[in-house]
Amino acid sequence: MSEKPQFSPEVLQLARLAKALSHPVRIYIIQKLIKMDACCYSGDLVEELPVGRSTLSQHLKELKYAGLIQGEINPPYIKYCINREKWEEAKKMITLFFKDNQDPFITKKIKSRSHVNITPK
Numbered sequence: 001m002s003e004k005p006q007f008s009p010e011v012l013q014l015a016r017l018a019k020a021l022s023h024p025v026r027i028y029i030i031q032k033l034i035k036m037d038a039c040c041y042s043g044d045l046v047e048e049l050p051v052g053r054s055t056l057s058q059h060l061k062e063l064k065y066a067g068l069i070q071g072e073i074n075p076p077y078i079k080y081c082i083n084r085e086k087w088e089e090a091k092k093m094i095t096l097f098f099k100d101n102q103d104p105f106i107t108k109k110i111k112s113r114s115h116v117n118i119t120p121k
Contacts, residue, residue: 014097017090020066025049025059030068030082039072039079066090 007015020026028049033040046056060080063069067086072079 010093014093016066017068017094020063020068023059023062025051025056026063029059029063029080030087033069033080033082034087039081041077041079043077045080 021030029045032045032048042053042056042060045060046053049056051059060069060071064071064080067083068090069080070083072081
């Protein structure tokens with residue numbers, strides 16, 4: 001039986017971060033929230049961006065899933081803020097990835113097929 005890589009939690013987190021930052025709208029949102037150093041309503045963001053409310057909502061959901069932003073519900077509105085702690089962790093993780101792409105945190109070998117293997121499409 002050949003050994004297959006199983007991706008570590010760090011690699012999965014790095015992939016979530018990369019996905020979250022893979023669209024210009026999401027990058028804009030992150031930059032805006034960092035520069036504002038405050039929370040922002042999604043309605044304010046939709047006025048600045050060339051996307052509709054539902055599309056913006058999907059982008060915010062992706063950033064929230066990656067842990068980069070957090071939402072504060074104030075019915076019927078939601079305020080979004082940068083998650084400073086997660087943002088700092090993300091910067092360190094991305095820096096480490098580019099600094100030393102040979103780091104063994106990328107994959108670990110397993111010998112059992114009972115584990116779930118995640119393979120790129």
